[in-house]
Amino acid sequence: xxxxxxxxxxxxxxxxxxxxxxxxxxxxxxxxxxxxxxxxxxxxxxxxxxxxxxxxxxxxxxxxxxxxxxxxxxxxxxxxxxxxxxxxxxxxxxxxxxxxxxxxxxxxxxxxxxxxxxxxxxxxxxxxxxxxxxxxxxxxxxxxxxxxxxxxxxxxxxxxxxxxxxxxxxxxxxxxxxxxxxxxxxxxxxxxxxxxxxxxxxxxxxxxxxxxxxxxxxxxxxxxxxxxxxxxxxxxxxxxxxxxxxxxxxxxxxxxxxxxxxxxxxxxxxxxxxxxxxxxxxxxxxxxxxxxxxxxxxxxxxxxxxxxxxxxxxxxxxxxxxxxxxxxxxxxxxxxxxxxxxxxxxxxxxxxxxxxxxxxxxxxxxxxxxxxxxxxxxxxxxxxxxxxxxxxx
Numbered sequence: 001x002x003x004x005x006x007x008x009x010x011x012x013x014x015x016x017x018x019x020x021x022x023x024x025x026x027x028x029x030x031x032x033x034x035x036x037x038x039x040x041x042x043x044x045x046x047x048x049x050x051x052x053x054x055x056x057x058x059x060x061x062x063x064x065x066x067x068x069x070x071x072x073x074x075x076x077x078x079x080x081x082x083x084x085x086x087x088x089x090x091x092x093x094x095x096x097x098x099x100x101x102x103x104x105x106x107x108x109x110x111x112x113x114x115x116x117x118x119x120x121x122x123x124x125x126x127x128x129x130x131x132x133x134x135x136x137x138x139x140x141x142x143x144x145x146x147x148x149x150x151x152x153x154x155x156x157x158x159x160x161x162x163x164x165x166x167x168x169x170x171x172x173x174x175x176x177x178x179x180x181x182x183x184x185x186x187x188x189x190x191x192x193x194x195x196x197x198x199x200x201x202x203x204x205x206x207x208x209x210x211x212x213x214x215x216x217x218x219x220x221x222x223x224x225x226x227x228x229x230x231x232x233x234x235x236x237x238x239x240x241x242x243x244x245x246x247x248x249x250x251x252x253x254x255x256x257x258x259x260x261x262x263x264x265x266x267x268x269x270x271x272x273x274x275x276x277x278x279x280x281x282x283x284x285x286x287x288x289x290x291x292x293x294x295x296x297x298x299x300x301x302x303x304x305x306x307x308x309x310x311x312x313x314x315x316x317x318x319x320x321x322x323x324x325x326x327x328x329x330x331x332x333x334x335x336x337x338x339x340x341x342x343x344x345x346x347x348x349x350x351x352x353x354x355x356x357x358x359x360x361x362x363x364x365x366x367x368x369x370x371x372x373x374x375x376x377x378x379x380x381x382x383x384x385x386x387x388x389x390x391x392x393x
Contacts, residue, residue, distance in 0.1 A: 025257070026250060029390040033242050036164055036382055040238055042152050043168045044231040047224040050176045053132050053149050054223070057173075058180030060104045060130040061089075061188075061210055068093035070124075071107035071117050071133070075277030076166060080106065080174075083273055084193035085361040085374035087174065088203070089210040096120060101128030108166050109135040109145075110159055121145055132173070134166045149173060160278070160385050167274075167381065168234065171373050175226035175363065178218065178372070186211045187218040190372045193359045195315040202370075219367035226363060230373045233362035237375055238382060240355040248352050249383065252333045253390025255308050256285055260391065266308040267330075269299055274377040275312060275384060285391055286310070296321050304328035310387070312380055315358045316340045322347075335383055337376075354379040 061067060069080045070093040080090045090106075099105060105124045109117035114135075121131050125146065133145035136153040151165025178188040189209040192199040206212065259266045268286035270279050279288055287306055289299050296318075303309040303325050309332045311317060317334060325332055326347050333350040334341065337358045345351045356362070356379055361371030 025253070025390050025392050029250070029253065029386045030246075032161070032385055032389055033246070033382070035161060037235075037238055037242065039152060039161070039165055040168060040231065040235050040378075043165075043172060044228065044235055046152065047172070047227050047231075049149065050173050050227055051223050053147065053173055054176035054180045056130055056147065057104050057106075057132060057177050058184065060102060061177070062181060062184055062186060063102055065102040065104050065130065066100065067091065067210065068099055068103060068105045068129075069107075070105060070120060072110045072113035072135075073108060073163065073277065075274040076108045076134075076163065076170075078273040078277065079167065079377050080170060081273075082191070083374060084191055084359070085372045086171075086191055087177075087210075088189040088191050088206050089208055091208075096123040096127065099124055099127055099129050103129045105129045105131045106170070107131060107133050108170075109133055110162050111136065111155055112159065114138070118145065134169050136162050136165065160381065163278070164378070164381055167378055168231070171375075171378075172227040172230055175230050175373055176223065178365070179221040179223065179226045181211070182218040183220040187216055187368070188212075190368070190370070192370045193315075193361070196359055216369050217367050218365050221365070226365060226373075229363045230375075233356075234375055234378055237355045237379055241353075241379065241382060244355075245352050245383070246386075248333075248350055249386050250390055252310065252350060252352070253387050255331065255333070256310070256387060256391035259306060259308055260285060264306050264308075266310050267299070267302040267306045268310045268312065270312040270380070270384070271314040272312075272376055272380055275380045278381065278384065282388060285388060296324065300324045300328060303330040303332070307331065309333070311335060312384060313337075313340070314360070314376065317344065319343075322349075335380075352383065354383065 067090045069077050077092050124131050133148040136155050137150050139155050149169050151169045153162050153165040181188050189206040189212050191203050256266045265287050267289050269289045270276050287302050289302050307330050312335045334344045335352040338353050339357050341351045356375045360374040360376045362375045363373045364371045
């Protein structure tokens with residue numbers, strides 16, 4: 001029998017279900033943001049855990065060891081190698097056979113890859129390498145790495161929060177290695193962002209060098225000073241994103257969600273060392289457009305087809321690209337460094353500040369010629385995951 005009251009109830013539920021789902025997604029995004037802020041603050045409070053690891057790595061490098069990066073996730077490996085603000089000598093380890101006695105190996109792990117990464121660590125240690133493993137705290141009874149630097153995340157937490165913990169550990173420990181070697185009279189060679197004038201020539205001079213050869217001398221810093229400076233910057237950056245950009249991020253997440261609903265996923269162009277690898281797994285939400293600032297034709301065409309472009313960038317956006325995307329009629333969200341957003345909002349586009357500046361370096365170390373220690377991957381992963389969670393990923 002027809003029941004009008006029941007029909008009204010169904011209609012009412014159908015009306016409010018999208019609003020309810022949107023609220024749940026927004027709450028998930030807000031919860032993630034809050035968890036990351038707590039995680040970064042905990043890294044700042046627990047600086048003492050870095051000292052022994054920094055000394056092990058620093059002394060091995062001073063003794064002539066090479067610096068290798070390996071473990072779970074191509075993005076994590078890319079984050080430390082050839083990186084603005086990072087060590088010039090760090091290189092991806094293609095196989096354990098390439099490492100020699102006395103070399104340094106920094107290895108990340110996750111619950112999904114734990115067994116394979118533990119086996120890699122053991123092989124490297126058998127070859128006489130100095131291994132530091134980055135990851136969450138394993139549960140009781142799990143075989144342990146001899147030298148693990150906990151990312152201060154739990155085993156049960158999701159992989160992107162684990163990755164965030166590893167990133168914070170990675171750059172704060174790099175800071176302490178630089179301080180350790182400076183106290184021993186050697187200055188760690190660090191790279192400068194290639195987007196800055198003169199950086200290519202400078203980097204070519206020092207690339208693959210573990211230390212400077214007397215031309216630049218970093219002033220010694222006590223244990224904890226450089227890591228504290230880096231984490232102070234990161235904590236301020238994350239709070240600024242949460243306080244000033246969340247409303248815009250919610251709006252962009254809603255646009256992404258509507259695109260998925262209408263079978264027109266947004267086009268995503270991510271630029272950086274880490275994010276392109278992270279985004280590979282989210283094809284349901286996005287049309288992934290690779291190639292950095294290159295291959296503009298395909299990017300513009302994808303933006304036209306999808307109707308929405310999310311640019312999660314690194315530095316200035318080429319003006320001709322901005323004009324070409326606007327000519328398609330596509331909506332756009334430009335997510336850029338603090339000093340790279342000029343003029344992007346003039347056409348009504350959304351502009352989201354990552355709250356770091358072009359050059360991607362958080363700390364000016366006394367005596368060193370350029371600022372070092374990049375915050376961009378932390379900001380980009382933070383923003384990206386808020387968008388993904390807000391869109392229902």
